[in-house]
Each structure stands twice: as C-alpha cells, then as structure tokens.
Amino acid sequence: MTGTETAQLLTIRGLTKAYPGVIANSDVSFSVAPGEVHALLGENGAGKSTLVKAIYGLVRPDAGEMRMRGEVYAPSEPRAARAAGVAMVFQHFSLFEALNVAENVALGMETPPRQRELSAKIRAVSEAYGLPLDPSRLVGDLSAGERQRVEIIRCLLQDPKLLIMDEPTSVLTPQEVEILFATLRQLSAEGTAILYISHKLEEIRSLCDSATILRRGKVVATCTPREVSARDLAEMMVGTALTPPARAPRTDWAGAPALEVTGLSVASPMPFGTSLKNVGFAVARGEVLGIAGVAGNGQDELLLALSGELKSAPGMVRAAGVDLGDKGPNDRRRAGFVVAPEERLGHAAAPGMSLVENALLSGAIRMGLVRRGFIDWAATRAFAEGVVRDYDVRTPGTHVAARALSGGNLQKFVIGRELSQEPAVIVINQPTWGVDASAAAAIRQVILDRAAAGAAVVVISQDLDELMEIADRFAALNEGRLSVPRPVQGLTMEEIGLMMGGAHGMHVPEIGAAHLLHAEAADAEA
C-alpha cells in the first residue's frame, strides 16, 4: 500500500464484472479523493451503472479490488455500503407517492427517529444545503426536482463520505440544475467526495474536478474536464468523430397547418398523472416543433392525446383541416399520423411478440397489411425486414421477440417502423433515449429528412441539446400547460428554463447564495 492510496477515499483496481454474453466492466481502475467531484462519463451501456452498483453493494464484482481509505472494501449489500459512508441517489426514485416527505425519508433509515425530530432534521439539512423542502408534503404532489431533493436529503442525513449521483440532471430545469450544483459544490468543500455519472458534457466541465471515461466496460481515458473541450470529451466517449445532423433548406409548403391543436384539455388516465390544460400549437409541413419539459409535466399525456389513445373533444386536434379530436389511433393513422411512445417495451412494442408481429402492431393501416380482416403475413414480414435493414437494427432475425433486443436496437426498430410509413404527421416522445451517440445522430437525421420531405414533426424530449439541434420552434410543458412556441434561433438557456417552469418549489425565503436568489426571482417572474 502506497502513501497516495491512503490519501484517497476510494480506490478501485482491476474491477471486472461479466454478465452472460456481455462484459460490463473490464479491468476498471480509478480513485476518488475526499472532497473530489469525480465524473464517470460514458454512453449508455458503457458500464457506468454496473460500476457504481458494485460500489454501492448491489453487484458483486467477479474480480478486482476496492479499498476505502486503504481498507479492503467489499460491500455485500447496500446496507454495508451505507455503513461505510457511501450513499447513492438513483436515476429512478424509490419514493411512495401516497406518503409525505418525512415518512419517505424514515422508510429508508435503519432506525428512524420520531416524525417530529425527523422533520426538524430534514428542515435543518434542507436549509443548510439550499434544498428547500417541506417535510409534511405528499410526495405525489412534488415535482421531479423536488423528489430528487427528498432522495438527496435522505442521503445527507446519513452524513456520507462518498455520494454517488446517477444522471441527476435528467429531470431538472436549468435553474434547478444550478441549485443542485451549488449544493454539490458545498458538499465537496466540506470534504464529501462525489461520484457523478452523466453523459452531459457541459455539466461535467462546469462541476467536476476529474473524469474517468468508460467505453464498452473499459477505462479509455482519464482527464481534467475543465482542460478539454466538450467535443474532445464526446469523441473520447464515443470513440469516433461525430457529425452533427445536416438539414436540407426549408421548403415553404402551402396550405393549412399539417397539425393543429387547440384548447386541448384532457384528464390524465394515470394516478398522480398530469392533466393537460388548454394546450394549443400548430405545426406546418416541413417543420419540427420541439417540446421540452421536466419529466412528469404532461409529456406522456400529450403523446396519448395526439396518438388518439386518450380521446379528446371534437375540434381539439386537426390534421390538414380535418377534425380528429374524438378519433382513435387507427383513424388518426389513416389521416397520416405516426406516433412513437417513450416506453418501448409494453407500449410501443409487445415484449413477447416477434418483430414481424410488432411491425403489424402499428403498420397494419398505413402499410396495407390487412385485407378484409385477414393479415398478409408475407407483406408484414417484408415490412419488418425492411425496417431492420434500413435502420440498422441488430437482431438475429425478424422472428425474435421484441424483449430480446437491446433497448437501443428496439428504439431503432420502433422509430424505423413509424418513420417508414410515409407519414404526414410525426409525434415522437424521447426519440433517442437509451440509444448510443452514433445511432442517436442517425435517428435525428431521419427525423430531419422526414421533415424535409414535408412531414410535420412534434418531438417531445427531455434532452435540451437534442431539441436545440433539430427543432425549428420550441415550447415547454409545465404542469400540463404548454408555453407559447418560440423560434429556436436566439433562444437562451435561461429563457428555456423559465418556459420549463423555472425552479420548482423555490418559495422558501431562507436561501442564501446569490445565484439561488437569482433563480428565485426568476421563478417569481414566471
């Protein structure tokens, strides 16, 4: 054991973990010093999650060694990891919506104190770290950003030495990201090490002291993010040079807007869902409308209302002047709609059915795969094979079940299935979620190509960079209301943040830091 190793908080050497058919981590080594903010950077499937799960005791590595302050550290379960001072905020929250904040925090503790004491503690921690949170509020009523605060405070109450954050900003508005970063910087100044997982390069450059870059389970580079450009980081992460999508010059198509939504109000079919309130917009042929918003602000409901799965009143949805407000999915498909929902398995595709059957699922109408009620399986197979070929879906064949495909490949299949149908109106929720960078670029390119061919496109996404790249106009959903769409050209991050609702729940007066006051003022303005 060398002197530098004892100075480190956590040292990982040669960590390897294999799953059947895939090596998630191969000989990974890195170390984190106390107070260091260390980024783990990599594409989906690069092995970041497996690595932090090993640190948090959820996965037992096949080989390699972890040391905590020089001592051998091999947690057999998360409880052991927590006892050693490791805390983790997951990307997907584990909170009960029907319980309040304090009750949720108590559920995660080994020996919870009384509710009143705990509430006081929660208040104290939330004030100390600029994370306003009322312990008595129901979690079901909180925004995604506030829910994340519950998770963070739950971790901070354990007084951790190492805090792991898995993609924490995917559910935050730009203002909320600033608040989170202020908290993380404060923690780091107090000596807490932070392991920060992300694929958002600018964030890492502004927050992290060092970065370990993973590709296909291996460490490919280590660097100080402030000293390299975002483009260099991206190329290290992907391993190839990236080309941004090219757009054809806009054609001005004549006639009525291809898609017109007026006064769309529908109740959410899901418990704790967000109802849509008076949503209105129009999309011309050849235009891409980007709709942003923090997760859970009505994106799913908007997609359902546009696909026809959630019926609205007559007149609320029109395509090329034809009223489709109270029409179901198949009538809308006949009118030229194609829709790709966010949830691939179970919504966009039936998990246990083959790709051929899944091609029929939404392609039956527009591709003419059914004649007088009888299915033309030969034509369906040809359609599925065409999608697999044209969209580079990696699969042993079209006979395999949808659930056997990797997330990215299934996404390519779903997007390809919809975009191959000569659509007039395209609605996509999270087009590149979970897809690797080169496939994501290809998907964005096809969307732009379809727009250039005259389709009206609505892209709902939580990835602001993606929307900036492909959208002509931009709007944001906030608590079921849609902001007025504005041209993307000249839009600043700050304006976008305000359209998304600013910083949710920032009404607590005792926030100290200057930029927090700024965010609060912005929120009050909104």
Added chain:
Amino acid sequence: MLKLERRPAPSRLWTAATPVLAVIATMIAGGLLFAALGKDPVEAIRTIFWDPLFGEFASYSRPQLLVKAGPLILIAIGLSLGFKAQVWNIGAEGQYMMGALFGAATGLAFYPTDSVLLFPAMVVMGAFGGFLWAMIPAVLKLRFGTSEILVSLMLVYVAQHIMSAASFGMLKNPEGMGFPGSRNFQHYPAAFNGELIAGTGMHWGGVAALGAVVAAYVLLSRHILGFHIRVAGEAPRAARFAGVSPALLTSVCLGTSGALAGLAGLFEVTGPAGQITTDFASGYGFTAIIVAFLGRLHPVGILLAGLLMALTYIGGELAQLTLNLPSAAVQAFQGMLLFFLLAFDVLANFRIRLAGRARA
C-alpha cells in the same frame, strides 16, 4: 440452491414438453394417492388411461370419448380466446346451462312439430342463451368495473337455480307423472341431436367442436381480431396503441365464449342428456378451464387436451365402478393435472440453475 433465471424468450421445446411432463407427473402423484387409498396404483392408472380405449368394455366406452370431449373442446376454445386476452370467464358452466335452457325451451315451445327448421332455430337460441348470460359480467365490468371472474362464477349458481326452477315448473314434462324434468328429446325427432354415424359418439356437438377448432386456429393465426386478442393479453398498453378498444374486446371475448358454451349445452341437452333436469350440469364448464390451459390456449392443443380430459372422465367413472375409487379421488386426480401443468410452466419461461458461490 436452485435458482430461476428468466429466459430471453419462452422456450419452444419446453412449451411443447410441459403438457406431457404434467401428464406423467399426474400419473405418478395420482398413483401415490390411489396407493394411499389402498388401491393398486398401476391398476388404477391403467383403468383410467388404458381400459376405456382398449379394455373389456371399450366398445361401450370408446364412443363416450367423443361425447365427453365435444362439449369440453367447444367450451375450452371459447374460453381460450378470452384467456389469451386476459379476460377471465370462469362461469362457462352457467352459460352452458343457459344455452341448454334457451335451446330446449325453443324446441319444447313448438312441440310436437316436425319442421326441419326447428333444430337450427334451437341451435341459434342455445348460442344466444349462453351469449346473453356471458354479457352480464361483460356489461357490469365495462359499466362498473366489476371483476368478470367473480360475476361470471356467481352467475353459475344463479343459472343452477333457474335450471331447477325450469325442471320443476315451466319446462316440466306434462306427461311426466309429476317427476321433475322436461320431455325427453329422444322422443322428439325434429329436436333430437342423435349420433351422426352409429357407434362413434359423433353428434352435431362434435362437429361444432371441430369447426370451432378450425375457426379459432384461422382467427388466431390469420385474422386481425385474433392478433388483437393476443396483443391485448401480451401488452394491454400496446394493444391500445394498436387501436384496440378494450371494451369491445372484452365484450367479444366474453360473448364468444358464452355463445360456444351455450352451444355445448344445447347439443348436450338435445343429445346425450336428453332432457332438462335438476342435475343437468355436469362440470363441463369448469373442466373446460383445465382443458384450455392444458392445451396451452392453442386450438390444436385444446383438441388433444379435450380428448385426454374426456379419457380421464370415462376412465375415472370406470375406476369408480370397478375399483370402488371415491369420486373425489378422481376429481383430485384431474385437478392435479392442472396443478402440474402450471407448475411445469415455469420451465418454459425460466431456466433452472444450480446457484454456486458467486451471485449477481
């Protein structure tokens, strides 16, 4: 320690092999049960599975095979459509009785006509009776969100009471010297559903069952409605995405299974049973649930499962007669078949591993 590992896709081999394994396991466990009752297990199993086909009284019991299998297959085909779409009609027994009642009442209303139109009219009314009885849980489910499992099951007992009331009242044979029960259709040629080929046990019910097998096969493999049924069961949200109306699908599945159960009742009452009596119900509607699952909800599988189940019925009766086995033991034996089938089903979706030292 044993550990289950989910397969990426259901194993085709195991999907086909589990029914066979289940039958073998049932024979073993059933043999143990019979041994515990003090009977010779080998002889009991032989009596149930072998004697009905090749034994001493096979000339009597062989035609019985089609007589018993017909209604089981007909009902199970209908149920399998619903089960595939996750619509659980448990009350086929009630629909079977109501089909018999509607059909028989139609026939008896025109007694003693000799019109050739009578029997087809009875068939239509039989199907309609079962359909109507099955639409009660459908409507209640769609209107009030009730569970079709409970409502359809409870309606069996309502149907049972209507059956009794009819045999004591409305449909009682005026020339029956006060005994409960309707006129016997054997003495009513225009309404009688006799053997089509003597000595085979094949009557119109068997023809309808075969027709249902073919129709269901075509529906499920070639028709968009069958595809929608499969998607709805596999992934309800994907089905809605594909434009399937859950309300319509629930009605279609319950209605079809009710109509087929009603048909089975009609063919039974006008043929093998002969008349409406208080003890007309014989459990076909419940046994058909086992048949549907034993046949993997596949039409051809159901055809085979129906024949196998009919065999255990006949063999069970034979065992009761010749070996003095209690009827409950035979029912337990049939129940084991479903139990083992569901238990072995795990193998189709999971792989069993001996878990070693290292775990994920």
